[in-house]
Amino acid sequence: MNILVEFISVGGNRNPAAADWDTDGLKLLAFGADNCVALWNPLDSELQGVRLLLSGHTKAVNAVKFFPTGSSNTSILITGSADHTLRIWHGTLDPELQFKQVKVISEHQNPISRISTLRGSNIFATGASDGTVKIWKLIHDADFTEVDADLLQTITLSPKYFPLSLALAALDESSIILAAAGTRSTIQIFLSKNGTFGLAATLTGHEGWIRALAFTREANDPNDDLILASASQDKYIRLWRVHKGEELPAISSALNDPALGVLGKSLSNKAHRIESEATKYSITFEALLLGHEDWIYTASWRHRDGKLQLLSTSEDNSLSIWEPDASSGVWVCTTRLGEISAQKGSTTATGSAGGFWIGLWSPDGNSVVCLGRTGSWRVWAHSHIEDVWMQQVAITGHVREVTSLCWSRDGSYLLSTSSDQTTRLFSEWKRDGRSSWHEFSRPQIHGYDLNCIDTITDAQFISGADEKLLRVFDEPKGVAEILNKLCNIETRSSIELPDAANIPVLGLSNKAIQAVDDDTALENEDADEREAVDPASIVKKSTLDLDHPPFEDHLARHLLWPETEKLYGHGYEISAVATSCDGKLAATACRASSIDHAVIRLYDTREWLEIKPPLKAHSLTVTALQFSLDDKYLLSVGRDRQWVVWERTADTIYGLAISNPKGHTRMILDASWALLEQPIFLTASRDKSVKIWQILGKEAHLKTTISSTSPVTAVESYVRSVQDKLIFAYGTERGEIAIGVTEASAVDQVQITKLVETICPARTINELVWRPNRVDDRKHQLAAASDDGSVRIYNIRL
Known part of the structure; x- marks a missing residue:
């Protein structure tokens, strides 16, 4: 059996650190999607969408960062999660795109919030909500086949705060500078001396939590001044200059700009003196970027077309690109993309997007992407001919189960x-x-x-x-x-x-x-x-x-x-709905703990009237309903461990035909008709089994039991028999999917093919459905819904 993934849809995690675009290796964008990591190429002309979903983490992925490998056919990805672990993945294109988990690190005591790497070195830093920043060295061979990480230092942040942003830069040959900030309004600057980081300065000025930090050289020359951008929930971005030597840099004329008004007085230009092993430096406040109307989540630098540009995203539904004005040196917003602020106050129901959480440059700097509240990505590409940014087709997906x-x-x-x-x-x-x-x-x-x-x-x-x-x-x-x-x-x-x-x-x-x-x-x-x-x-x-x-x-x-239309009648949350194959009836059920509420209600779809009385048999929630292909039977299963077959007695009237109060030893979670010449149905249960039943006269006989390694949460049979074969799929609580094939004449002999783990969802399968009306008898499509937020379509060739 040949099984391939046709399509994956999944939404991104709302965390400013949960995505990164690889500028070196495979040029892919990685983002956290629930407890998985999704890989996507936004510039793919074929628009294939999400290419891979990496599973391994057990809780939401908060931080994603590519390690600069300097090689075009290898990617190293570092991910941090709420499960307190760091994981390192090795990605290659040979023979097809694949990422393997090569290392799991469990040093942090709390969820990891941020990862920062340093180009041209093997150093990376991680921050977590245990109030620490850890400095690591990545150990690897030339082609990154063997990868390990050594913990060099643990910095306990004092006063204690959660680091929401970290930035590393090479200050000179001997020293590295680290900026850390988060749930305080100050930025802490650490310098490495003899390989150990120590606190060198504390920058004040922001009035809210600091969400983003980014270093860059003013020009591409390694001897130029370092510029640090800091973006905060106080709606402002501040730029700081790290200048070499005893002399202070010329005071920025932008500070005297009358447009700043009252703000001008509070923009103190106190110089912070710091010293590396080789040289003395000063850190001074350089500029204040005004324009966003709400919290700012991300800020990232890019040297583009010979100009230094800064990309920022904000809760005000905008993505801004800033650069210094050629004549005055004042930083101005040259491009603003996103939604119009007029929609800002509107509710999410009327389309307010609820902010942009992540903004990234493409490796070539000619495209930008951002992630919004709904888990969907937006892409803009720059057209050089017209000098405008044009929106492109991107990917969308659910952000919950x-x-x-x-x-x-x-x-x-x-x-x-x-x-x-x-x-x-x-x-x-x-x-x-x-x-x-x-x-x-x-x-x-x-x-x-x-x-x-x-x-x-x-x-x-x-x-x-x-x-x-x-x-x-x-x-x-x-x-x-x-x-x-x-x-x-x-x-x-x-x-x-x-x-x-x-x-x-x-x-x-x-x-x-x-x-x-x-x-x-x-x-x-x-x-x-x-x-x-x-x-x-x-x-x-x-x-x-x-x-x-x-x-x-x-x-x-x-x-x-x-x-x-609205259909009333149930007393609790709706748990199951099924429509008849001729579309004339809808059967519904709700959550229940008594026989009075665990009823199945039938509605006529022409007048939308309830057909009384409701069907009573179950004593707990009905978990699944399905009509047979000829609408002769209605099958219901529930948490009370029983299955019930209802038989049509008149045009829209169904009556109890067969029931089995002990169909399984644990609650039954799903059921499906398999329509061959005789009525056969399947039930799936928490007792880790799928059972195949056949109705003969007034009784249903158990034909076979298929055992699973974990509770079976979904089962679906392919409705048309294919060359006298019964084909069905089932999914489990662990996210495994298996395909079963059996001869119609010998239902008790089932061949099971399990999908490989790398293409299965990471959490419980909630529903499986075969695509109807496929022309080719050998090629089928199966859609799967999972608790990991993904919708997947598989191509299955028998």
């Missing part, structure tokens, strides 16, 4: 829901004989964690959340046209669709809205002139006319689906 998945009825797109309170639609962008997977719509942005989803028709789905009711959504015309144009998916709704949808400022329900022409003046139809038109209630037609997969700004604001 992915709880449920379903394919559209014809298999043309995939829907996923998550505890990050969003529903996302993924499909294939087809162009010039190439294809790549992207998020094309974000149908639901909610106020509750979402638990389950199923499609009713190709243009309608139902989802359940932690809010006792279910919501039904219809595809808007704008999304249908984008999918038609970019993915060759035919528009299939029989009713007249609204153009788009939005969430009213104080609402939870998506309302349908119409698109207007770009030159239409916005007027309020009501008589009351004083009420302004809410710009969020209008969408221009040009906004929905795209020739590429939508950017994050569009997804978060313009590509919602209107909500058409």
Whole structure:
């Protein structure tokens, strides 16, 4: 069996230290994604997205840093996590992209918050919330096949604070300078003498926690002054000059700039004297960069086109590029990218992005990337001809556990829901004989964690959340046209669709809205002139006319689906939903600890009325529901360890046919019909087994039991029999996925193929779904949803 990963979608961790772009080795960008590390090439013309997910850490990855190897075919990656460990990975391209974990270090006592490396040396520094900074030496051979790390020194920060930022630079041949700052408003400068770092100066001036520090030479000459940038939650960036010799540098004329007004008085220019083994130095305040309106998270330097430039990202949804003005020397913001500040005060429901947490330069300096609150990346590339920064297609993904998945009825797109309170639609962008997977719509942005989803028709789905009711959504015309144009998916709704949808400022329900022409003046139809038109209630037609997969700004604001129905009846959080194969019925269940609440409710999808009475059999939460392919049976399993088969007695009426109160020895977590000539179904349980049952007359017989090494949390059978074979997949609590194949005539003889660990998720599998309507009998696609925040699609060739 040949199994390859087709697509991985995962969101980035919201931590300013949790990403780095390799300027030397394989030119990849690495970012923390829950407890994994994702590798992606933002400049890839094929737009393959996330190439690899490295698992090993047991808690969220907080710090990611590439070690400068100086070699173009080897990458060394250092990662630090909330599990208190540092891990070193060795990456190569031979024969294909692979990263191997080569070292685990457990010296820190608390979560690691920052890693800093020094180009041209083997020294790196790590900071953690145990209030220490540790200095390490990387020991390696010429091609980095053998890698180890020696602890050289532990600096206990006094007064104690958490180091949120570290920066290393070579001061001269004999000394290294280390800047450390974090949950205080001061910056501590350490100098190495005889290989040991000691505190040399404390820089004051900021009025908030310091989030970013970065050193650079003023020009590319090693004898030039060092410039240190410090960015803080006080909304300002300060620049400091490290100058060689007894004499102080000329005072920056920028400090006397009348525009600074009152601030000018507080910008003291006290000189801090420091001394290395060879020479004396001074550190003076150089400039104050004003312009951001909220906390600043990152600052990084780049020498670009002969100019020194600084990139900063902020909670105000902007990414700024600063450089000194050629004539006056005053630092000015030359480029500002991101979102318009007018949206700043709006809620996340109406599309406020909630800040940019990470900003990085590309290795060549002609592109920048940033990560926002929703876990999605944005990319801008500089066009030299027009001298403008153009936004490019980037990657998106869930930032919390992915709880449920379903394919559209014809298999043309995939829907996923998550505890990050969003529903996302993924499909294939087809162009010039190439294809790549992207998020094309974000149908639901909610106020509750979402638990389950199923499609009713190709243009309608139902989802359940932690809010006792279910919501039904219809595809808007704008999304249908984008999918038609970019993915060759035919528009299939029989009713007249609204153009788009939005969430009213104080609402939870998506309302349908119409698109207007770009030159239409916005007027309020009501008589009351004083009420302004809410710009969020209008969408221009040009906004929905795209020739590429939508950017994050569009997804978060313009590509919602209107909500058409709410289904009431349950008393607790919704746990499971399933729609019948003919789309006429929806079966739902909620969390329950008594027989009165553990009922299955059926709704007629034409009138959206509940079919009474509800189905009673379970005594605890129903965990999974599924209709058989001919809708003759409904299968339900629950935490009470029993499975129940309900049989259709009339058009929409189901009655209890067979039940097994001791189907497994622990709770049953998932179930699936395998429709061959006879009704066969599979159940998966916490007792570490999958059981295959066959209905014969009025009884169900256990045909075989497949044992697993950990609790089985998901099982799904491929609905069409392929050459008289039954094919199914199951996933476990540890993230393992296995494919089972058996002859229809001998169901008790199952061949199991396990996916290799490197392509499996790092945490519990919540759902597996086979893509329907595949033409080729030998090539199948399987989608997996996991607690590690990833949505994965596998190509499986039998």
